[in-house]
Amino acid sequence: MTDSLVIAGRTFQSRLIVGTGKYKSTEETELALDAAGAEIITVALRRVDLKDKSSGSLMSLLTRRKDWTLLPNTAGCYTADEAVRTLRLARELGIASLVKLEVIGDPKTLYPDNEQTLEAARTLIKEGFTVLPYCIDDPIVCRKLEDLGCAAVMPLAAPIGSGLGIRNPHNLAIILEHAKVPVIVDAGVGTASDAAIAMELGCHGVLMNTAIAHAKDPVLMASAMKEAVSCGRKAFLAGRMAKSRYANASSPTAGVIE
Numbered sequence: 001m002t003d004s005l006v007i008a009g010r011t012f013q014s015r016l017i018v019g020t021g022k023y024k025s026t027e028e029t030e031l032a033l034d035a036a037g038a039e040i041i042t043v044a045l046r047r048v049d050l051k052d053k054s055s056g057s058l059m060s061l062l063t064r065r066k067d068w069t070l071l072p073n074t075a076g077c078y079t080a081d082e083a084v085r086t087l088r089l090a091r092e093l094g095i096a097s098l099v100k101l102e103v104i105g106d107p108k109t110l111y112p113d114n115e116q117t118l119e120a121a122r123t124l125i126k127e128g129f130t131v132l133p134y135c136i137d138d139p140i141v142c143r144k145l146e147d148l149g150c151a152a153v154m155p156l157a158a159p160i161g162s163g164l165g166i167r168n169p170h171n172l173a174i175i176l177e178h179a180k181v182p183v184i185v186d187a188g189v190g191t192a193s194d195a196a197i198a199m200e201l202g203c204h205g206v207l208m209n210t211a212i213a214h215a216k217d218p219v220l221m222a223s224a225m226k227e228a229v230s231c232g233r234k235a236f237l238a239g240r241m242a243k244s245r246y247a248n249a250s251s252p253t254a255g256v257i258e
């Protein structure tokens, strides 16, 4: 059975999107990303030297791995204007037009600024970018982003780097009920069960960085995340049994021969 993630007409086999920050070395980054089986790799435009393709640099790895789809992101941008300018620059350097829009509202929570995110999305979409916005887990903001033409919505599970896991499964369920574009949980995943829960809820993918990069063994955690996303997706497709307050014997008594 083929069960692919489709974003703006592009098909991906992996539903796990991973970041490239916080690793100890470029070698460790590559090993972890391979263990995650990720096809879409996000890179913070403001945190890497895009022109440094020297041996051992992150850009040399990202340029070499033609099998990865780069998802440049605007981490560290606090206004729509900054985010738009950052992505225009990346486009001039030939980095893909599929982009992760991240406009941060404050450095302590790293929560997104809704107004600025909407404004930046509007401009970028007009300019032909395919926009995947990081956003709050608010069904209204997600609907507005979708209405603007975003190719997916990426509500957070919890604050970036917090590892707190899915804080509001009910909001995610409402977002999923109404969205016609993929819903990708982005940020705050701490361990494999968080990723599985997101997928069991029906999310179309999970984006994460810190849970893998800051695990004691990032490569092992990356492979755990790969399996968790896949298991969660299978459980969602299989459809969970109904919950019941009372027991229901595994060997039914009806028809038992006395």
Ligand SMILES: CC(=O)[C@@H](O)[C@H](O)COP(=O)(O)O
Pocket (backbone or CB within 6 Å): 018, 019, 020, 021, 042, 073, 075, 134, 159, 160, 161, 162, 163, 186, 187, 188, 189, 207, 208, 209, 210, 211
């Ligand atoms: C890499 C990236 O894009 C982060 O800004 C993202 O939101 C991941 O967050 P975590 O580090 O909490 O997984």
